[in-house]
Amino acid sequence: MDKILRINMGAQGGPKLEEAPVGEFAGLGGRGLTSTIVAREVPPTCHPLSQENKLVIAPGLLSGTTAAMSGRLSIGCKSPLTGGIKESNSGGQPSQVLARLGYAAVILEGKPEGDDLYKIFVNKDGVTITVDNSLKMLGNYATVEKMQKEFGETVACISIGQAGEMKLAASSIACTDMEGRPARHAGRGGVGAVMGSKGVKVIVLDDTGMSVRQPKDPDKFREANKIFVDGLRKHGVTGEALPAYGTNVLTNILNEAGGYPTYNFREGRFAGASKISGETEAALEFDRGGVPTHGCHRGCVIRCSGIYNDKDGHYVSKQPEYETVWAHGGNCGIDDLDKIAQMDFIDDDTGLDTIDMGVAIGIAMEAGVIKYGDSDGAISLLKEVGKGTPMGRILGSGAAVVGKVFGVERVPVVKGQAMPAYDPRAVKGLGVTYATSPMGADHTAGYATATNILKVGGYVDPLKAQGQVDLSRNLQIATAAIDSTGMCVFIAFALLDLPETFEALLDMLNAFYGINLNADNVADLGKTILKLERDFNNRAGLTKEQDRLPAFFKLQQVPPHNVTFDITDEELDQVFNF
Template identity: 40%
Template sequence: MPDSRTDRLIRVDMTQGSVEIEPVPEAWQMLGGRALSARILLEDCDPLCEPLGPDNLLIFAPGLLAGSAAPTSGRLSVGAKSPLTGGIKEANVGGNPGQDLMKLGYRAIVVTGQPADSEARFALDVTAEGASLRPADEHRGKWNYRLIEDLAAHYPATASFISIGPAGEMRLSGASVACTDQEQERHPARHAGRGGLGAVMGSKGLKYVSLDAGRRPARKPLRRKEFMALSKSFTRTYLEGPAQEPFPKWGTSVCVSEADKIYTFPYKNRVEGRSPDAETLDGMRIVESFEERGGGMHNCLTGCIVQCSNIVHDAEGNYKTSALEFETLTLLGSNCGIASWEDVADLDRLCDEIGLDTIETGAAIAIYMDSGAMEFGDAEGAKRILGEIAEGTELGRTIGNGAVATGRKSGHARVPAVKGQAIPAWDPRPLKAAGVTYCTSAMGADHTAGLIVEPGQDYEEAVRASQESQILNAVVDSSGFCQFLMPNLDEVRAFFGHFLGCEVSREAISDLGWRCLEDEWEFNRRAGFSSADDAMADCMQTDAIGPQELVWDMAPELVARAYKRFEPRDELFELRPS
């Protein structure tokens, strides 16, 4: 049974068509997921490279604990220089590829180069026998569900897949990377959505990656007895505690009504923070549909004890889509003035099929509607636009390239984005700490980089809270744990210690998160980013929402304090991801 000391890296050169396997350097032993992706990009990738050119790297790195018996720990980081932001990007995703890659003993796949023929498509197969590239032209242009159906007929039932749809093949900046979930059907419903990393995969001619770990057992921790005891006690405490209450019942869509109450359920391109459609978009409506139509809650990866992912059926009881989440209900729903969760479910399925980030795409459609080119609430029109993206029409390409591209093309100034990336549902006007994260994270506007849901927070405290949340989330995204498990730093360091067979101090675990942030900031600095890129979107500073007329009004000098490390306080180690 392999353990962390024998882990290897797979290096794939798409120019040469070669695959090499090498050991993980000793200095990287504690690195996995996002921290490993950031280190590889900083050391091996020219920050000034063209994101869709041969010199960019595309990295698939499971978290350190993926493939082990630690609960809910199989998440995968996808990393590259982003074609959307021009900076470093990590998008974190569920499904089983992260589990399988680590069970095979691979800490990361690093893809470089580009085939001479831009129409050529390739597949990378990873098994216990090694890794190999092969031509996959027959799959060119396939939508994700059709692709996986076809692959399922040829690969063992134990294989999982990472793939792109037509948006990635067209190299659109809103393109996602799909991962199959753990269900027998292997739906490509889990997406590394943010930052356009599907376009980077498309630029490398890589249509899919298959991972077959067969029936390999869980990875072996170096202190096995202690690790298993910790996994057991953590699971018991979690399942008996209040933290797990809402997610297994309703998923993240349960956030709709609460978010609406605190003015962070954006409406019509964010002109309002509340939506008259909160009732019809509430996750409760989805849960109510389970009884009549089937569907229900499930875990997207093996070993998840949270099970926050919903499976949504249509009126005839057939599978439609999976993980209709809060962000999707907001950006493709209320933010486009679309009131029906069923329409949003259709849009979500189309985005998963074509391989698109639902946040970026929803924001882009809302900007297009706001420009006057289309009515808010036109759900059928929104579906037609997604069809145009798949066809590659001029309008389709514009929307598929995201919010900023759509604002530019339509000459519309209200573009809620930071560092080129659309702002997610959580609104920086009531949630100042989230705004600090959007401005200072190397990722741009990304709630998964550090979210604190606390309206009315003192501004100085918001800066500190953002930094603490950014450190915590960098560690969690490097561990393989899902943020919805909400582990704190003390819990993560205990798991790391037993897994690696060494003591991991509070200092070491917080340093891991901080160093990851520093690597990401340094990559962006070398890519030409400056403090000017930290500016909040103009419309967030001018367009007020709610009775308190909330705008983004934090001084840039105050926001910039998030770059200077605060003295760690006990709260840092007890904080849980929001």
């Protein structure tokens, strides 16, 4: 992983390749690398779909090694959805394969003239870029199927569906999983539209003939990885809850807490929650011969995903995650898992962010386009996006646009990005992160719950109330650092409770690169990344006035607890005071 591939899609005479040593970017990976390159090289005020924007695709620091959980792929750019910097990451195979091919990053630059569509093939012998207009307006599944026929069953693909080709602001980038299905997505921020603006439909990666990346100190690395895996396996979240039920195990407790946004954030509880919970989903999958415990990439030991079959045992989609089940389920008043799984497939195939699409449809329901609970109507609306109809293009532009078009006041977005599945009036600390993250409303921006272990911001005494602002700041710093390792953020739970697991993560990094990283260095890395991102946003015109939740969260109480979001603007402005 010692080189960077730049492809100028707008070069005269056709796309031009340039490979260079990683150089000044050495030691950076994942979000650390994507945000550094975007902050340095992309003019903050550029149009996100212009030739000036860049799409940076980067494996994590430990991707391509035998380290468990190291398969997250970061994709960065200026976001067409938020207007700020974006890092969206995904599971699946491409991160591991790209790293084994030796690339720290692939950067798509420029913009081609004309409307040709390109495919890029990368293997040990080099890079080939070809026009392939037969791929136009294909879904991700059909695109990947064609690539597998052409290049072999074992390739990994990074692709866009129709939404990305149409450059819609809620479009995602798909990554293939272990079965070669394009079911893992860098969903947030409209990264698919930026790939579409570069004229690239698919990047095909083949690591045949390449070997696993080798650490500087194999013995120490192996030992650290063993401790790390043991920690993940023995922890109640990573060793039990996530493998058994997936992330959707959260439905019941968020609903019980009154923090489960229902009917477009009108209420905090959904009567049909138990019909779509993780417990129900896993039982249904088991009954139908599906798989409730399944990893999304080689080296995953948590295995929070699964396979969702219909009642006849046929594949419908990968197991819809909590955010998806909520967005298309409770948020829209839909309590039918079969319909939700169908919508998950349509999102994946068309290349759409499931959160933004579920929220967009919820807003359309509030506007009366269809009724709450109308699952067939919701499926029809989603299909409009892939067809490119005017209604489909409006929906595919995301929740904020849908709210404007239909004149709805209650539009749960921050910096234009739809809010995830936790009502910030009930869990206010999450609201602080939604408001202030450089990424827009993003639950994963403050996900690294291990702040005490990481020693970010000092030790937090669980028996004393600490300001939500301080906690949010610390969580965002820790998360930015973990996002740079390429590690799945779910490792944070084991790090939170098992100090030896965090030490093992540090030991793996140190043994692999021959360095002496400590907890302070990790925290510093997180701060550096956040400052870069924040500075980019400031220069793009996103200032503290955009670090706010929509006013309705302050004005409208959410039942059953009848609470509002009452963190002041002055407090929110203290998050980035480091």
